[in-house]
Amino acid sequence: MSSTRLRTARLRFALLAFLTALGLALGLGAATAGAAGSGTATASAPAAAPPAGKPAFQLPFACGTKWRLDTWGHNPALDIVKEGNPGSDGLPVYASAPGTVSAAYWDDGSGNTLQISHGNGWFTAYYHLQEAPTAYVTVGSQVTGATQIGRVGKSGGANNWAHLHYEQRYLASGTFTDETHRRPVHFGGAEYSGAERTWASVTSGNCAQPQTAPYQPWNCPNGSVCFFSETGGRGTVCKTDRNVPASTCGLRKSFFNNGHPQAGVDHAYVSFTEGGTSCLHHGWADGRGDFAAGGRTIRSVTWGGECP
Structure with a gap:
């Protein structure tokens, strides 16, 4: 993800927040202010079901926590921050579903990066992690939704904006994927996809098992x-x-x-x-x-x- 795109995303986020506040002051709904002022559609009830065989992915965050999701200019990938975007830096990131870590590496754009293979050709990718990609897991590690794999950061080309760039990918064979393999993202069976869309408050359903966590x-x-x-x-x-x-x-x-x-x-x-x-x-x-x-x-x- 280029630094220009990231700067544009951050400007859009700030503009959306300003216009939302202005809309509220005028008695308008936040979604109306966001959509009319920024060109970003604020969605609240995604309905598209995942394709057959896709794992039951959940948000890669602690059970019950609330997050903001944006496709910005790189749909179907998502940029994710804490609801309202306060204090996202350093928050724990968990695997979206059971799987095996298939790649852990540094990239000048994506920074500290992990890929997880979930079987049936499905993968997830996690960008801009705070620590080295092998700080919590290594290639070959078996993970579940209870496994912390890193923390939200701003490594690589994140342009000093702490967020998780997240992708769900499909490749029938192989252990390494790239952005050409991206597919629409589903969490809890609902689709979060579409150009220039925003979901301002999505609750993590990653609750299947007790989650290990650092002392924070x-x-x-x-x-x-x-x-x-x-x-x-x-x-x-x-x-x-x-x-x-x-x-x-x-x-x-x-x-x-x-x-x-x-x-x-x-x-x-x-x-x-x-x-x-x-x-x-x-x-x-x-x-x-x-x-x-x-x-x-x-x-x-x-x-x-x-x-x-």
């Missing part, structure tokens, strides 16, 4: 305390927003309440099967709570007031 605040919902089972804050995430008298969640790292104060549940007391207790609180700006090194098993979690 966006992985812990507001009002919850989250415990990560492996070193570095990876592995199974155990979450609770209430008192839990017993748990088998092994602990390495944790997040509390995503850094947001919440009356009555600003602190969580944690006791361990191996003995001892600790207290998590939102006091740090990012809501982080580190326990002592080494895995321990949580015996109970009690929500309360101030930590002693």
